[in-house]
Structures are given as C-alpha cells and as structure tokens.
Amino acid sequence: MAHFPDNHRTGSVDQPLRCAILISGSGTGMEALLKYQKAKVDCNHQTSLVVCNNPEAGGISIAKGFEIPVQTFSLPDIENKTERRLAHEKEITKCLEEHDIELIILSGYMRLLSEEFVKRWEMQIINIHPSLLPKFPGAHAHEDVLSAGVKVSGCSVHYVDAGMDTGQIIEQRKVPVFSDDTVESLSQRVKIEEHILYPMVIDQLSS
Numbered sequence: 001m002a003h004f005p006d007n008h009r010t011g012s013v014d015q016p017l018r019c020a021i022l023i024s025g026s027g028t029g030m031e032a033l034l035k036y037q038k039a040k041v042d043c044n045h046q047t048s049l050v051v052c053n054n055p056e057a058g059g060i061s062i063a064k065g066f067e068i069p070v071q072t073f074s075l076p077d078i079e080n081k082t083e084r085r086l087a088h089e090k091e092i093t094k095c096l097e098e099h100d101i102e103l104i105i106l107s108g109y110m111r112l113l114s115e116e117f118v119k120r121w122e123m124q125i126i127n128i129h130p131s132l133l134p135k136f137p138g139a140h141a142h143e144d145v146l147s148a149g150v151k152v153s154g155c156s157v158h159y160v161d162a163g164m165d166t167g168q169i170i171e172q173r174k175v176p177v178f179s180d181d182t183v184e185s186l187s188q189r190v191k192i193e194e195h196i197l198y199p200m201v202i203d204q205l206s207s
Helices: 028-039 059-065 081-098 115-120 141-148 183-206
Strands: 017-023 045-052 070-072 103-106 125-129 152-159 169-176
Touching (some): 017 028, 017 183, 028 045, 081 115, 103 183, 125 183, 141 152, 141 183, 152 183, 169 183
Parallel strands (some): 045 070, 103 125
Antiparallel strands (some): 125 152, 152 169
16 A cells, blocks of 8 residues: 655545646646545645646646635746746745645656755655556657557556656556557556546555
8 A cells, every 4th residue: 555654644534635736738647636635535645735737737727716725837038947847846945835745746847856856755645657667758659659569558656756766666556558559548548547547546545
C-alpha cells in the first residue's frame, strides 16, 4: 500500500490532506480526480489549489467550474534558462506554501522540475505516467510501447525526483496491447486505468 514517510500528515474527513494539482493542458486527468473527490463520501483529501504554467490551458476553466482556486505562472522574462526556471519554481513554491499544500499532484504538467524544487517538496510530489515504469519513460510512451511490440502496457504512479520518470514507483495498473492498436486506442485504454489508479493512490496516501 502507498504511504507517506512517517513525518508527513495523513488526512481525515475533518482535516483532509491539502492537495495542489499542477497542469499544463486540457486537464482531463485533473477533472477525473476532482469528480472523484466530489463524489466520494468521507474523502480524506481535497484539492485546495490548481497551478498552471500555460494561461491558455483548457484545464483552467474546468478547475474554476469546480470552484477551485487557480494560479497561473508563465515563465518569467529572464534570459538565462537556469535562472528563469528557478525563478518560475520559486513563485510556485511561494504559492503552494501560502495555501498550506501537503501533496503536489502532477497531471499533464509538462515541465521537468528542478532538483531544488524536488528537494523542497521531497516525497510530497507524485506523477502518473502512461507506461509500466521503468520501461518507456518520457513524453512518447505509447509510441515507444507500440514500436517495441510488447503485449502489456499500463500506467504508473510514482514519487517525483529530478529525473525523467525515475522516482520511486508507488502503484501500477496493466492493460493489454493489441496487434491493431494505434497510439490513440492504446492511450484511451490506459487513460481509463489512470483515472482509477490516481485517486486510489491518493486515497492510500491520505489515509
């Protein structure tokens, strides 16, 4: 069963674990989680904040529809890439701290987090990836799965470290890969399992 390290608080109905969801795009995974939290009786976690790095992201309107506070942080106008990245993450950290966030949930967040940010939020950031890690990390997992000709794929929830999908794996779910699969058909099958797995893991972490 997934669990936080001993020094992190678990949630309760009266004091649910305060979560922030970080998004970059359409927010479909976020929407599934918000619907789950709204429907679940005695939920031990709540989304207290949505953070987005893309002011045009469709997920912003979805979050507002659930009456979740949304903060958008575009990259600052700094020439040096490292300084720009750290300044951007510093703004996000300040916002997370102001909202007393205890768990950061990446859901289609398309920026690789710095070692400094990950260290500040060590073992408090989770991500879901559409493959059975450690196989097929990166942004083109479904293409890589189909190219490799494997018969089973799935999704993985993992803690986030400074690498690309290299953090400690928490839980996984499997799906079959069929000979006539396309990226789209495989993606849809995996997405169904993602929408089951992510809330399940967050339930476990908050209990």
